[in-house]
Amino acid sequence: MAKLYVFGIGGTGSRVIKSLAMLLASGIDIADYEIVPIIIDPDEANGDVTRTIDILKNYQHIRNSLSFTNADENKFFKTKISDITQNFRLVLSDIKNERFKDYIEYSSLDESNKALISLLFSEDNLNADMEVGFKGNPNIGSVVLNQFKQSQDFKDFASSFAQDDRIFIISSIFGGTGAAGFPLLLKNIRNADHGISTWKYLQDAPVGAITMLPYFGVSPDEKSKIDKSTFISKTKAALSYYEENVSGNNSLNVLYYLGDNVTKDYPNHEGAGSQKNDAHFLEIAAALSIVDFAKTANAALVNNLGKAQNPIYKEFGIKDAVPSLIFENLGFATQLSLKKNLTQYQLFSLYLNTKIKDNSDQDWIKNLGIQTFMTQPFFNSHLRTFNQYFTEWLNEMAHNQRSFSPFNLNANDNNLFEMVKGVKPRVGFLEKGGKNYNRYDYILSKEQKNLKDNDALEQRFMNLFHNTTEILVSEKYNF
């Protein structure tokens, strides 16, 4: 199976990878690629990063218990996510607990070099503690991140890269880490060390990238070095650099641009655990660009000596520019990609979060014998945790600006199938099982009888919920 290496740079990179994990969990097809996320963020304790890593680990635990042969019906968690680095992170050495001026050994420079440095970096820059990243300063990031090549994790990635593999890079353009890291990473991929046996594969690898233009702000805070008023000027500066050194030299096969003029100010945290921004719809759109890239035909991604022969540039649009998006406000192709899978997974997640514990006398639960199973790590730890993250992710997007709120998150026993906003569920006459969760339980019980006894319990459980939610989504919404 070919691999798609997904580099997520900075907090935005982590959040997009989180959205990608959610989409993959819901069963979105990514052309049979194995996904290898690699997070690049010097801020080890960054809340966005640690949350994404936990999600990815839970995803892996769940998927490792399942099989995906042609005979298996379950599509949830179908795509394999693997890691080549510890905790999905590319470790940058020598920056922990270090000020930028120490990193560049400022004190050992002669006077003329010190004067040159002073032209390029402010006093604040020189005294910046890099443990929490580059605090929106790409000029620092571009120096520090230039050590990619020396990183053992980067060498491991480079040596594991195979001919049919692809690379995708996620970064934001208006901060520090992403804006600086993206062109450096791209340069190091295209100019891989010739001592690495796979350098030629890397040089001509299909590489796609998404660059996130400003889509959120930060609250004003005099103590913080991050100021949203600089976002646009940083974006302009970075775009003009990319014009020469990224798109201008055909280094990329596909470049996606994404941004929004409706923004919300997040709390101004420079980094560490408190930098845990809410999920945003644009991160789903960014994750969809990875899916789009994976599905792009090889013929459109040809390189020669590290130069894309037919570079492609794409933007993303929505059908209706409303402050709160639901499925029907999205373009047709986006709706097609999202609504069936997300609705199925939301139905699955809702049942697990709210119903399953109280339904131990249900026929399908007794027949499946899952009372013990529900106390084991697959269900009680990994699946439960993942689904809590899934609900949190939906909640955060629903409360963000621009908000994405396709589901009524308070759907209950009385209005379960009214959970998809803007879609009137079909109601049959005298439906077998009854309404809402009674109908759900009826389909679960019916489908349980079609499961193969020789499958593992985890497999049967997931097959059951995938098939049931697929039937319900088709029956109620015609998705």
Add this chain to the structure above:
Amino acid sequence: MNNFFAMLYEGFHPMDLFYISTNDFSQNMFLSGAYVSIGLIMLISSLLSELIYYYFLSNYGSFYKKIYWFLWIAFIGLINFSIAYTFSLSAMIADRNIYTFMEYFSFSMVNVLWTVVFCFLFSIVFKFKSVRASRTPF
């Protein structure tokens, strides 16, 4: 058929567990042929009620639960009690036999007993193909 139902309602000759000898009640019921109609109604109603329970009623709401299975059988038992009481009373009056409430009540309770037994037996057969009540009552 009259002999078959007599076997049920009189409690297996020669044990005669349910035989009501007071003024030859059981003998006169046998001779009137009322056993057949009461017995057929008991059998068919048990069969139909279990079919309805397992393939219709149990699919809705919480009707798959054991408590509703018991209540459903109690309901069918009550209907069959009424049928046995009414039919036996009519048959005996038509034959100009006079009996007290106790004879009719005892006979009707035997009919309830067989209703419960047959409902249970039909349950075992039907439950396996039921969507939501394949574990009801066990």
